[in-house]
Amino acid sequence: MTITITAFDHSPDGGKGLARDTRVRWALEEVHQPYAVRLVPWRAMKEPAHLALHPFGQIPTFEDGQLVLFETGAIVLHLASHFPGLLPADPTARGRAISWLFAALNTIEPPILELSNAKLLERDQPWAAARLPLVQQRVRDRLRQLAARLGEAEWLDGGFSAGDLMMVSVLLRLRSSGILDEFANLAAYVARGEARPAYQRAFAAQLAVNLPKAPG
Amino acid sequence: MTITITAFDHSPDGGKGLARDTRVRWALEEVHQPYAVRLVPWRAMKEPAHLALHPFGQIPTFEDGQLVLFETGAIVLHLASHFPGLLPADPTARGRAISWLFAALNTIEPPILELSNAKLLERDQPWAAARLPLVQQRVRDRLRQLAARLGEAEWLDGGFSAGDLMMVSVLLRLRSSGILDEFANLAAYVARGEARPAYQRAFAAQLAVNLPKAPG
Numbered sequence: 001m002t003i004t005i006t007a008f009d010h011s012p013d014g015g016k017g018l019a020r021d022t023r024v025r026w027a028l029e030e031v032h033q034p035y036a037v038r039l040v041p042w043r044a045m046k047e048p049a050h051l052a053l054h055p056f057g058q059i060p061t062f063e064d065g066q067l068v069l070f071e072t073g074a075i076v077l078h079l080a081s082h083f084p085g086l087l088p089a090d091p092t093a094r095g096r097a098i099s100w101l102f103a104a105l106n107t108i109e110p111p112i113l114e115l116s117n118a119k120l121l122e123r124d125q126p127w128a129a130a131r132l133p134l135v136q137q138r139v140r141d142r143l144r145q146l147a148a149r150l151g152e153a154e155w156l157d158g159g160f161s162a163g164d165l166m167m168v169s170v171l172l173r174l175r176s177s178g179i180l181d182e183f184a185n186l187a188a189y190v191a192r193g194e195a196r197p198a199y200q201r202a203f204a205a206q207l208a209v210n211l212p213k214a215p216g
Numbered sequence: 217m218t219i220t221i222t223a224f225d226h227s228p229d230g231g232k233g234l235a236r237d238t239r240v241r242w243a244l245e246e247v248h249q250p251y252a253v254r255l256v257p258w259r260a261m262k263e264p265a266h267l268a269l270h271p272f273g274q275i276p277t278f279e280d281g282q283l284v285l286f287e288t289g290a291i292v293l294h295l296a297s298h299f300p301g302l303l304p305a306d307p308t309a310r311g312r313a314i315s316w317l318f319a320a321l322n323t324i325e326p327p328i329l330e331l332s333n334a335k336l337l338e339r340d341q342p343w344a345a346a347r348l349p350l351v352q353q354r355v356r357d358r359l360r361q362l363a364a365r366l367g368e369a370e371w372l373d374g375g376f377s378a379g380d381l382m383m384v385s386v387l388l389r390l391r392s393s394g395i396l397d398e399f400a401n402l403a404a405y406v407a408r409g410e411a412r413p414a415y416q417r418a419f420a421a422q423l424a425v426n427l428p429k430a431p432g
Contacts, residue, residue, distance in 0.1 A: 051364075051365075055319070055361055055362065055364075055365040056319070056323055056358065056361050056362075057361065058323075066308045067307065067308045067311050068308070068311075068312070069311050069312070069314075069315050070315050070319070071315045071318035071319050071322060071323065072318075072322075073318035073321075073322055074311065074314045074315040074317070074318045077314065077318075078311060078314070091283065092282045092283045092284070095283050095284075095285050095290065095294060096284070096285070098285075098290045098293065098294070099285050099286050099287045099290040101290070102287035102288075102289035102290045102293075102321065103271070103272070103286070103287050105289075105318065105321060105322040106287060106288075106289055106321040106322060106325065107272055107274075107287065109322065109326070110325070110326040110329050110330075113326050113330075114326075114329075114330050114333070117330070117354070121350075121354075122347075122350070125343075125346075125347070125350075126343070126346075127341075127342070127343030127346070127347060130341075130342075130343070131338075131341070131343060131347075134337075134338070134341075138333070138337075142272065145271055145272050145273065146271065146272075148267075148271075149267075149271040
């Protein structure tokens, strides 16, 4: 049985690793599971064949025999629950790690998505410049709380977990804004995540898809 | 051992059931677990005692002996994983139900949160009226995909699951906007969720906290 995931045939970020397949590739590398990738052309994202796998016409999806998953959080949690390496064995520590996974996706990522929308979807609107500081402040408010909790710890709760994998992945989206670097301990935390060999392999794999093709 | 959750001592919505403790109360009722509630005054939300339980100073939290969880998604998933009633036994159906739980929180809720921010936090900004239709459209785009997948089915994937509990809870936040009623099958889906006895008990319990107190 081969695990198969889907990814963009060319990522909107050109290979910076911000598309969500990188999160799943990273989890697969952390748990040492081989996987195949099916690239989905943009024109096929909203077509019936892909919508059958992903109701919102996005990537990544995850297939392993009869099991078909969508949503990055569900895929990472599945991998973390079925293979060692991403969740502690102790039930209370495991519960806290899963809390951090959800916090990354439902508390930290929404204001970051709003910031992305402000910069991309609304950049030509007349309110763009005046509104941006408000949206940035909502991101900062969350990061201040996260930074206070992390303190000088290496990871959010004991050893590296699926919660850290997702939190680092979400925070990476902020790097270009400069906001991440306002919080030295969070910037260092993200850098520790990126330095992991599993992340490096995941990043290289997504980059290989997005490198300019040599002229035939 | 008693399960204890936290909730606002008075909810910002005055008892409409939109605060996130209702989602956890509903899950507890679906799996028939008794629970205690500790009400947290607003002034105490960002104080050290509560921040120790919830790094972002929010409600709800969940305590059961040594286990302390935050994030509604993590709490509902914990309950669904440990007690029967909210997840199917078949592993592939279980994986799909968990995908829907994450879809509610990371795909459907972010644009709804952005709409709430537009209406509440930015209502007095000069761009408020001009920008609102754009934000509403982002919500509609997601709801159209969700409505297409649901079709005439009763629930998102077979029997009622934790994924439906979370999706209905997220969609309830849209009712006052009128957008939910543009999608007849989604409005009926939400009404089916609200009609469940477990939801009714959860709603009544949070309302009892928020009813105006009789003058002493």
